[in-house]
Amino acid sequence: MNEKIQVGENFSIGDEIFHDQKMSTAERVDIFNRLGQQEVDRNRIFYHRLISSPSESHVFVEDPISGDTREMIMFGSNSYLGLGNHPHIREKAKKMIDLYGSGVGGVAFLSGYTKLHQELEERIAAFKGKEAAMVFSSGYSANVGLVSGMTQSSDIVIYDEYSHASFYDGMILSRVRLYKFRHNNTEHLEKLLKKHSQSGRNIFVGVEGVYSMDGDICPLDEVVRLCKQYNAMLMVDDAHGTGVLGASGRGVGEHYKATKDIDLLMGTFSKAISATGGFITGSKEMINFLRYFSRSYMFSSAMCPGTTGAILGALDVMENEPERRLTLLDNVQYAVSSINQLSHNFDVNAEAAIVIVMVPLDMDIRLAAYEFHKNGIFLNSVEYPAVPVEQQRFRISLMATHTKKDIDELVQVLDYVWNQYKKGMFSFETVAVLNSARNVAEVELENLN
Amino acid sequence: MSKEKVLEKLFEMVRDNLLLEEGTVLTKDSDLIKEVGLDSMDIVSLGMEVQDEFEVEITPEELNIEVITLDFIADLIIQRQTNMAPA
Numbered sequence: 001m002n003e004k005i006q007v008g009e010n011f012s013i014g015d016e017i018f019h020d021q022k023m024s025t026a027e028r029v030d031i032f033n034r035l036g037q038q039e040v041d042r043n044r045i046f047y048h049r050l051i052s053s054p055s056e057s058h059v060f061v062e063d064p065i066s067g068d069t070r071e072m073i074m075f076g077s078n079s080y081l082g083l084g085n086h087p088h089i090r091e092k093a094k095k096m097i098d099l100y101g102s103g104v105g106g107v108a109f110l111s112g113y114t115k116l117h118q119e120l121e122e123r124i125a126a127f128k129g130k131e132a133a134m135v136f137s138s139g140y141s142a143n144v145g146l147v148s149g150m151t152q153s154s155d156i157v158i159y160d161e162y163s164h165a166s167f168y169d170g171m172i173l174s175r176v177r178l179y180k181f182r183h184n185n186t187e188h189l190e191k192l193l194k195k196h197s198q199s200g201r202n203i204f205v206g207v208e209g210v211y212s213m214d215g216d217i218c219p220l221d222e223v224v225r226l227c228k229q230y231n232a233m234l235m236v237d238d239a240h241g242t243g244v245l246g247a248s249g250r251g252v253g254e255h256y257k258a259t260k261d262i263d264l265l266m267g268t269f270s271k272a273i274s275a276t277g278g279f280i281t282g283s284k285e286m287i288n289f290l291r292y293f294s295r296s297y298m299f300s301s302a303m304c305p306g307t308t309g310a311i312l313g314a315l316d317v318m319e320n321e322p323e324r325r326l327t328l329l330d331n332v333q334y335a336v337s338s339i340n341q342l343s344h345n346f347d348v349n350a351e352a353a354i355v356i357v358m359v360p361l362d363m364d365i366r367l368a369a370y371e372f373h374k375n376g377i378f379l380n381s382v383e384y385p386a387v388p389v390e391q392q393r394f395r396i397s398l399m400a401t402h403t404k405k406d407i408d409e410l411v412q413v414l415d416y417v418w419n420q421y422k423k424g425m426f427s428f429e430t431v432a433v434l435n436s437a438r439n440v441a442e443v444e445l446e447n448l449n
Numbered sequence: 450m451s452k453e454k455v456l457e458k459l460f461e462m463v464r465d466n467l468l469l470e471e472g473t474v475l476t477k478d479s480d481l482i483k484e485v486g487l488d489s490m491d492i493v494s495l496g497m498e499v500q501d502e503f504e505v506e507i508t509p510e511e512l513n514i515e516v517i518t519l520d521f522i523a524d525l526i527i528q529r530q531t532n533m534a535p536a
Contacts, residue, residue: 161468168490177494180468188468195465199501 040064044366049378055084055274057401061378065370072373073406075396076380078212080353081243081317081324082401083274089313096309104302108135109291112302120308121279123315127250128242128267129259130281134291137303139239139268140166142278145294146235146266148173150286151204158192159206160184162213164237167206173295177201183211186222193230203232209241209252213382213395215354217245220252224261235264243272244352249318249325272318275310277303328353328400331407335398338411344418355396357414360421365392367426368417375413450530455503455523462498463519467491477520492517505529 023031043065050062052069055077062069083089096116104112117135125133136142147170151157157171161180171178179196181188189205196203205227207218220236227234238251246254251267253259264286269277280290291297318324332350339346339355348355359365359381369381372394380395387393396410420426456477463475463485473485481487487495496512499505503526511525 172490175493177497178490179466179494182468192466 039366043370044364049373055079057082057399057403057406059378061373063373070376072376072378073402073409074378074399075402075410076378077397077399078240078271079274080272080328080397080399081249081274081314082399083272083314083317083324086274086313086317088317089274089310092313092316093306093310096305096312100305100308102306103304106301107298108302109298114302114305116305116308116312117302120303120312123312124267124279125281127315127318128265128281129250129253130265130283132284132287133279133281134287134294134297135303135308136278136280136297137300137307138276139270139278140169141296141300142266142268142280143167143237144170144173145290145296146264146280147171147176147204147206148296149290149294150233150235150264151176151202153177155202155204156196156199157204157206158189158196158232160208160211160218162211163206163208164239167237176204183214184216184219186219186226189223190226190230193226193232197230197232203230204235205232206235206237209236209238209245209255210352210354212240212354213356213387213393215350215352215356215395217241217252217255217351220256220258220262224256224258228261233263234261235266236262237266239266239268239271239278240352240354242267243318244325244328248322269307269311269314273311273314275307275314277307277311324400328398331398331400331402331404334404335396335407335410338407339414342411342415342418344415350398353398355398357394357396359392359394361390362427363392363421364426365394368421369394371417371420371426372413375416377410377413379410450503450527452523452527455526456519458502459499459519459523462495462502463487466498467495475519477523478518481517481519483516489513495522499526503530505533 049064051059052062053060057074058071059074060069061072100114100116104114106112108117120135121133124135125131136145143164143166147157147167151171151174153175156177156179158179158181159167160183162183179192181192193203193205205223207220207223210217224234226232236252238253241252241255243249245252248254249272250259253262253265259265264280264282266280267278269275269279280287332353332355335355336348336350339348339357346357348357359368365381365383372379381392382395383392460475463469467487469475470486475485479485481492492512493509496507496509499522500507505526506529507525512522514521
């Protein structure tokens with residue numbers, strides 16, 4: 001198993017598990033499935049939980065162990081503004097299906113581009129304060145299309161080490177020269193810019209507005225200054241900042257009053273906007289260029305009318321109900337101060353809508369996650385290999401539609417789980433660091449092999 | 450160029466350009482992926498930079514081996530430079 005791993009949102013399970021390059025596909029599939037079954041047998045599987053209600057602050061979820069369905073408070077959703085089941089948005093989606101049907105029958109480039117798509121592009125460009133926009137059917141394909149469309153193998157991309165997998169995959173597609181800088185470390189970024197600006201190559205810098213694994217935001221003002229100084233083009237992924245940051249929720253550009261300094265500003269419709277899809281905004285010329293060079297745009301069917309209508313509806317609500325964002329921010333601050341008041345020496349903070357609670361090294365994060373589930377709290381555990389073993393964490397995502405009572409319940413259960421942990425629950429059976437998740441996984445793999 | 454000089458330059462390129470965690474031990478025999486923490490795209494970028502710096506041709510496939518070390522890359526560079534030298 002790798003001693004050093006890529007952290008953040010860009011990791012490959014395959015890279016971690018299958019080092020033997022000669023292993024057959026059948027063996028890979030078999031080992032993976034047996035490993036998964038072992039986790040199910042030990043009550044330690046918490047992915048693909050089955051939800052049977054709309055995406056709201058309270059949801060009905062099937063217990064993956066017992067099979068019972070129960071109401072839970074959702075703290076694992078990216079639907080930060082709580083727009084997943086809003087009546088205006090539902091109506092707008094239905095209306096657009098009535099007007100345009102269920103599908104568009106082709107890629108935007110050929111037969112799938114409707115007045116509805118044009119309207120959405122104009123709306124999102126205006127919302128973001130940029131000249132033009134293009135729309136993708138997923139956030140992943142927007143980021144892949146942005147990077148692979150803009151860069152070519154002779155260029156250089158310098159990117160934050162915590163960048164999303166979609167940004168990384170875009171770089172792989174264009175076979176560009178890539179160098180990562182330490183997370184949010186502008187000194188390291190400058191060191192790399194200084195060195196590579198002498199190369200005569202096109203240089204791009206990639207950052208995110210909000211990093212979802214840590215909940216922090218990028219130092220955009222400083223990044224902008226460096227990009228100008230070293231003549232680099234700036235690409236920003238504002239998936240988690242859109243709808244949350246800035247005086248009117250327009251994202252990290254508005255937060256720093258630096259929208260005009262971002263050359264290409266990407267985002268998704270799947271977080272605060274609560275639908276699916278992604279977008280890129282920029283100058284008319286850049287967007288026109290990308291329509292021809294972004295393969296994930298050119299070769300994907302255009303967004304279906306229902307989704308497009310839902311996004312337009314969500315933009316209406318975001319403009320007409322600005323208090324939602326303020327309630328969200330208030331909820332975040334309430335959660336932060338309540339968690340920090342517990343007696344477990346938590347020192348959490350939040351710059352957007354995500355609060356991170358670090359997990360002690362000897363806590364079995366999956367067993368603890370099940371305890372949250374059993375107590376009616378849905379949150380996401382972030383575990384190795386997405387992060388190093390010593391940095392495993394719970395990710396709490398706040399919504400505008402959470403009540404103070406919901407947050408009180410979260411904090412109460414958090415307190416309970418940590419008290420149980422202190423009594424010896426959820427600890428690995430054997431001692432200290434040697435029993436970290438990494439080693440447990442390694443032993444299991446060896447046994448399976 | 451002597452192998453020592455090639456290795457010295459390679460050390461500098463890895464330290465300056467690739468993100469190593471603090472305290473990472475880098476020797477000529479370190480496994481760049483398993484021990485140093487580079488990923489496959491870091492190796493591809495390093496390969497491209499090697500081509501620029503030493504003016505030799507190295508394909509990504511040549512670097513896609515189970516254990517990749519600076520010693521291996523240095524040998525590859527010297528081999529190419531020797532082959533390219535005028536008779």
